[in-house]
Amino acid sequence: MKLLSQQEPFVIQREVKPLDFLAAGETASDFKETLKSLGISPDICRKASIVTYEAEMNAVIHGGGGVIALELAGDRITIVARDEGPGIENVSLAMQEGYTTAPDSIRELGFGAGMGLPNIKKYSDDLEIETELGKGTILRAVILLDNSREEVKSPCPTA
Amino acid sequence: MILGDVMKVLEAEPLSRGVDLNVDLQTAFAADLMSDVLALARPGTLMITGLTNIQIMRTASVVDTPAVVFVRGKRPPRETIDLAEKLGIPSIITSKTMFEACGLLYQAGIKPISRVDR
Numbered sequence: 001m002k003l004l005s006q007q008e009p010f011v012i013q014r015e016v017k018p019l020d021f022l023a024a025g026e027t028a029s030d031f032k033e034t035l036k037s038l039g040i041s042p043d044i045c046r047k048a049s050i051v052t053y054e055a056e057m058n059a060v061i062h063g064g065g066g067v068i069a070l071e072l073a074g075d076r077i078t079i080v081a082r083d084e085g086p087g088i089e090n091v092s093l094a095m096q097e098g099y100t101t102a103p104d105s106i107r108e109l110g111f112g113a114g115m116g117l118p119n120i121k122k123y124s125d126d127l128e129i130e131t132e133l134g135k136g137t138i139l140r141a142v143i144l145l146d147n148s149r150e151e152v153k154s155p156c157p158t159a
Numbered sequence: 160m161i162l163g164d165v166m167k168v169l170e171a172e173p174l175s176r177g178v179d180l181n182v183d184l185q186t187a188f189a190a191d192l193m194s195d196v197l198a199l200a201r202p203g204t205l206m207i208t209g210l211t212n213i214q215i216m217r218t219a220s221v222v223d224t225p226a227v228v229f230v231r232g233k234r235p236p237r238e239t240i241d242l243a244e245k246l247g248i249p250s251i252i253t254s255k256t257m258f259e260a261c262g263l264l265y266q267a268g269i270k271p272i273s274r275v276d277r
Contacts, residue, residue, distance in 0.1 A: 022238060025217030029246075032221065042202070042223065049221045050197050110210050110218070115194030122198065 009073035010038070016056055018065035021109060028053035031070045031079075038072065041146050047123040048077050051141045054116045055081035061106050062086070063137060076125075077143045084136040091129055095121065160184055160268060162226050162249055165205070168267045169228065169260055171253035175240055178249040182225045187269045189261050193218040200224065201272050207264075209257055211235035216242040226250065230257045 014027040032049035059066035063083025071078040093099050095117050102112030121127050126142040163180035188200045189207035193214055202223035211233050219227050232254035243250045253260055
């Protein structure tokens with residue numbers, strides 16, 4: 001069985017469509033299944049999936065869609081969400097629990113209550129946000145793998 | 160307590176045929192805000208909600224929720240039921256309000272989650 005190494009990062013990415021609330025969350029499910037199949041522990045899969053889901057909802061609601069990537073290399077998983085949306089005017093405000101610019105229609109879905117970025121921070125070991133008004137946002141969230149983790153299997157070629 | 164007992168306590172009905180009623184449940188979390196579920200629910204926690212859109216099942220799947228209770232008698236749309244079946248998340252509907260459903264389950268021995276971070 002081939003093992004993933006630092007020289008050989010594993011990367012997959014998915015496109016997220018704007019305001020597609022039926023499909024929103026598919027990327028999070030998809031990444032979770034992929035990580036599980038690579039032998040990552042359930043707790044880490046769950047954290048990565050929650051981070052992806054909130055990033056996905058942000059891209060769907062605010063970012064005009066975007067691209068979300070899962071990178072697995074060395075001792076970490078990195079979730080990278082890129083959009084070409086309006087950008088975040090005040091990142092420190094957006095990081096506060098309860099601060100939101102989402103419309104009421106989003107709250108009917110159980111989101112848009114100003115918990116997205118705080119949740120991403122909560123479940124990440126490191127979080128970077130690059131944003132420019134009128135240009136878009138790049139979010140990078142790092143989740144460190146367990147030290148106790150078993151060998152990471154390479155993805156099944158038939159999968 | 161298993162989901163079958165929860166169903167009796169809440170006078171609930173399964174969302175679809177073939178729902179596994181033997182899922183074991185010790186704790187529950189009730190919310191209409193999925194971000195709060197994402198923030199606080201622990202794996203293995205029963206989700207009680209009054210929302211019925213497809214994101215409920217996405218959220219349940221992401222946080223490893225073993226079962227979902229829909230309160231206030233709201234029947235979820237087809238896409239939610241389909242996703243519940245696809246993901247294998249047993250779901251039931253009760254006509255009780257969220258407050259009453261929570262009270263009955265608490266009385267029956269279901270525990271709240273303790274607020275621990277991560």
